[in-house]
Amino acid sequence: MSSTEVSTIEELANKEYKFGFVTDIEAESLPIGLNEETIKKLSSIKGEPEFMLEWRLKAYRHWLTLTEPHWANVHYPKINYQAISYYSAPKKKPQLNSLDELDPELRKTFEKLGISLDEQKRLSGVAVDAVFDSVSVATTFREKLSELGIIFCSFSEAVKNHPDLVKKYLGSVVPHTDNFFASLNSAVFSDGSFVYIPKGVRCPMELSTYFRMNAANTGQFERTLIIADEGAYVSYLEGCTAPQRDENQLHAAVVELIALDNAQIKYSTVQNWYAGDKDGKGGIYNFVTKRGACRGVNSKISWTQVETGSAITWKYPSCILQGDNSIGEFYSVAVTNNLQQADTGTKMIHLGRNTRSTIISKGISAGRSNNSYRGQVKVARRAENARNFSQCDSLLLGDKCGAHTFPYLEINNPSAQVEHEATTSKIGEDQIFYLNQRGISTEDAIGLIVNGYCKEVFKELPMEFAVEAQKLLSISLEGSVG
Amino acid sequence: MLEIKNLHVKVEGKEILKGINLTVNAGEVHAIMGPNGSGKSTLAQTLAGKTEYEVTNGEALFEGKNLLDLSPEVRAREGVFLAFQYPIELPGVSNTNLLKTALNEIRKYRGLEAIDTMEFLSMIKSKMKLVELEQSLLSRAVNEGFSGGEKKRNEIFQMAVLEPKLAILDETDSGLDIDALRIVANGVNKLKTKDNATIVVTHYQRLLDYIIPDFVHVLYKGKIVMSGGKELALELEDKGYDWVKEDIPQV
Numbered sequence: 001m002s003s004t005e006v007s008t009i010e011e012l013a014n015k016e017y018k019f020g021f022v023t024d025i026e027a028e029s030l031p032i033g034l035n036e037e038t039i040k041k042l043s044s045i046k047g048e049p050e051f052m053l054e055w056r057l058k059a060y061r062h063w064l065t066l067t068e069p070h071w072a073n074v075h076y077p078k079i080n081y082q083a084i085s086y087y088s089a090p091k092k093k094p095q096l097n098s099l100d101e102l103d104p105e106l107r108k109t110f111e112k113l114g115i116s117l118d119e120q121k122r123l124s125g126v127a128v129d130a131v132f133d134s135v136s137v138a139t140t141f142r143e144k145l146s147e148l149g150i151i152f153c154s155f156s157e158a159v160k161n162h163p164d165l166v167k168k169y170l171g172s173v174v175p176h177t178d179n180f181f182a183s184l185n186s187a188v189f190s191d192g193s194f195v196y197i198p199k200g201v202r203c204p205m206e207l208s209t210y211f212r213m214n215a216a217n218t219g220q221f222e223r224t225l226i227i228a229d230e231g232a233y234v235s236y237l238e239g240c241t242a243p244q245r246d247e248n249q250l251h252a253a254v255v256e257l258i259a260l261d262n263a264q265i266k267y268s269t270v271q272n273w274y275a276g277d278k279d280g281k282g283g284i285y286n287f288v289t290k291r292g293a294c295r296g297v298n299s300k301i302s303w304t305q306v307e308t309g310s311a312i313t314w315k316y317p318s319c320i321l322q323g324d325n326s327i328g329e330f331y332s333v334a335v336t337n338n339l340q341q342a343d344t345g346t347k348m349i350h351l352g353r354n355t356r357s358t359i360i361s362k363g364i365s366a367g368r369s370n371n372s373y374r375g376q377v378k379v380a381r382r383a384e385n386a387r388n389f390s391q392c393d394s395l396l397l398g399d400k401c402g403a404h405t406f407p408y409l410e411i412n413n414p415s416a417q418v419e420h421e422a423t424t425s426k427i428g429e430d431q432i433f434y435l436n437q438r439g440i441s442t443e444d445a446i447g448l449i450v451n452g453y454c455k456e457v458f459k460e461l462p463m464e465f466a467v468e469a470q471k472l473l474s475i476s477l478e479g480s481v482g
Numbered sequence: 483m484l485e486i487k488n489l490h491v492k493v494e495g496k497e498i499l500k501g502i503n504l505t506v507n508a509g510e511v512h513a514i515m516g517p518n519g520s521g522k523s524t525l526a527q528t529l530a531g532k533t534e535y536e537v538t539n540g541e542a543l544f545e546g547k548n549l550l551d552l553s554p555e556v557r558a559r560e561g562v563f564l565a566f567q568y569p570i571e572l573p574g575v576s577n578t579n580l581l582k583t584a585l586n587e588i589r590k591y592r593g594l595e596a597i598d599t600m601e602f603l604s605m606i607k608s609k610m611k612l613v614e615l616e617q618s619l620l621s622r623a624v625n626e627g628f629s630g631g632e633k634k635r636n637e638i639f640q641m642a643v644l645e646p647k648l649a650i651l652d653e654t655d656s657g658l659d660i661d662a663l664r665i666v667a668n669g670v671n672k673l674k675t676k677d678n679a680t681i682v683v684t685h686y687q688r689l690l691d692y693i694i695p696d697f698v699h700v701l702y703k704g705k706i707v708m709s710g711g712k713e714l715a716l717e718l719e720d721k722g723y724d725w726v727k728e729d730i731p732q733v
Contacts, residue, residue: 428570429533430570431570431572433530433531433532433533433554433570434566434569434570434572435572435580435584436531436553436554436555436558437530437531437554437555437557437558437563437564437566438558438580438584438587438640438644439555439558439559439584439585439587439588439591439644440555440558440580440583440584440587441555441587442555444583444587448572448575448579448580448583449572449574449575451574451575452572452573452574452575452576452623453573453574454574455574456574
């Protein structure tokens with residue numbers, strides 16, 4: 001790479017994170033620290049039924065027996081879990097009768113992030129649940145959706161209004177004992193989104209949750225639970241940003257998806273948490289457990305993720321293919337720049353017969369970052385005729401970054417067909433020169449090439465999101481090719 | 483339009499161009515011929531701004547500006563176009579996307595608004611006909627999986643869309659069968675106006691049967707050793723490059 005390209009890349013890398021502002025709003029927070037009292041307090045603030053508190057305490061007691069996992073290819077100083085506040089919420093009562101009552105500061109915050117909570121102004125076809133720090137502050141289009149029997153609300157409301165569904169499905173995919181961060185989340189999660197699509201209903205609009213972390217020294221622990229009943233379909237989007245702070249902040253979420261017979265869930269994420277500055281100061285630790293269960297026959301779960309933010313990403317959206325003929329898909333673009341570290345991938349667990357899975361992973365590393373793909377494909381003994389296709393491509397920008405691939409295959413049935421393809425490439429100088437010669441700057445040339453490289457994943461995103469993702473990629477990569 | 487004076491270029495420390503002088507005016511077609519290794523492609527790539535090529539002396543004025551001071555993208559926006567000898571593949575980048583981005587960059591540089599999408603689509607469809615390209619090529623990734631002939635036709639198609647003032651065709655005829663050669667040459671001829679100019683770099687005379695040059699220059703060991711009208715190309719074809727080599731013992 002020529003010196004001009006290096007300098008363009010560095011210039012781009014130093015672009016500011018445009019979502020780094022802080023909203024000045026009075027918040028109600030729990031003091032820092034974690035013990036059974038904190039959890040009881042949290043549960044009582046939220047007015048939860050007894051079963052929730054018991055579940056939380058069970059998770060907390062289990063968490064105490066665990067140690068933080070360090071098998072991922074990421075490095076960070078020890079986290080002091082007693083130095084975090086586990087609850088922070090804007091002081092005005094979030095219990096709204098209508099969206100008009102929303103605190104104007106909060107409304108402004110989301111407007112600034114490009115998320116309008118005004119139903120009239122929304123581009124048609126997307127309903128939003130806005131989560132600010134620990135609580136959901138607004139959910140749009142809920143009446144319209146409820147006409148179809150669709151439940152789309154904050155997790156807190158679901159606990160109160162639909163306790164049977166919550167009891168039945170909470171922890172059924174990611175149990176409270178699953179892993180260190182999932183147990184912690186189970187103990188202290190404060191809010192999140194809840195979706196239930198009834199039998200045979202095709203959700204007419206995209207459902208979306210937008211997570212915003214604002215308060216300092218807090219962690220965000222949200223929980224999302226999506227259930228698609230028999231024959232139902234839903235497409236769900238998740239976006240996230242956080243202010244620019246010098247300290248690291250922990251985000252440990254859990255997402256559980258359940259698809260019953262013939263149901264389909266499409267889950268898309270554009271993750272843009274603050275990544276820290278170019279020297280690696282600050283940024284979010286994104287330690288997330290996402291898992292979907294294709295519980296019914298012919299069910300399908302697709303994960304599509306575009307990961308550009310966070311100082312550290314530790315995330316493996318997975319599918320458990322229980323139902324016969326069920327399908328799991330994972331499409332991922334993970335971009336790391338500067339000193340970012342990402343260890344991300346998926347698990348496809350084939351249990352049913354004729355189950356199929358596809359994994360398309362595009363890792364892009366720039367600056368001095370490290371990007372790892374870690375994926376597991378497991379075919380159980382009775383999973384006749386399981387099929388998997390995995391493709392893991394890594395693109396390196398510059399010569400100071402790293403790309404790693406850790407595929408794990410465990411095949412217990414001889415009828416399985418598992419394919420794994422992997423490539424590592426760099427953007428060629430000749431490609432950049434070719435585009436330069438057509439009048440396109442090096443920066444834009446890199447954007448074009450990288451977007452082209454990620455095309456297979458972007459085409460899985462809903463239209464509106466795909467455009468966002470492309471822009472986001474250009475911004476985060478502005479500073480990332482070699 | 484273009485005035486090259488005493489141009490010296492080094493590639494990987496070795497001097498390839500040793501003092502090129504060449505003047506090209508609007509409305510003219512110049513052919514640059516020469517044996518392999520004489521520096522033809524180096525000249526083409528240097529004018530386009532390839533960074534690995536080090537200019538050690540001389541200048542190249544394009545409409546009064548020293549081209550050599552400009553970045554490759556600015557040269558392109560000024561109106562210099564290089565049809566590559568080996569067009570580059572860009573996986574995932576569609577032809578349409580590339581052309582629209584490029585055209586709008588050029589328009590922006592010239593103070594024009596971005597082109598309307600509908601207008602752009604109808605324009606590129608009409609331009610495709612010039613080089614008899616299939617419309618399906620528009621949505622395919624640039625040059626990926628294209629045949630050799632399609633790649634070369636695609637270069638001329640891009641040229642038709644971007645409408646450069648100075649087009650440099652680097653060995654555009656290499657690897658083309660006679661039909662493809664005719665199509666490419668027809669495209670180039672149709673794009674010719676009194677305001678633009680073309681430099682055709684070629685090893686063989688046969689392209690010049692279709693693109694009739696006003697001037698023919700022979701490049702040998704980094705210098706233009708002979709210049710003449712179109713009949714020079716025929717003479718070269720007849721006598722071969724050995725004739726040049728024998729005739730210019732001092733080089």
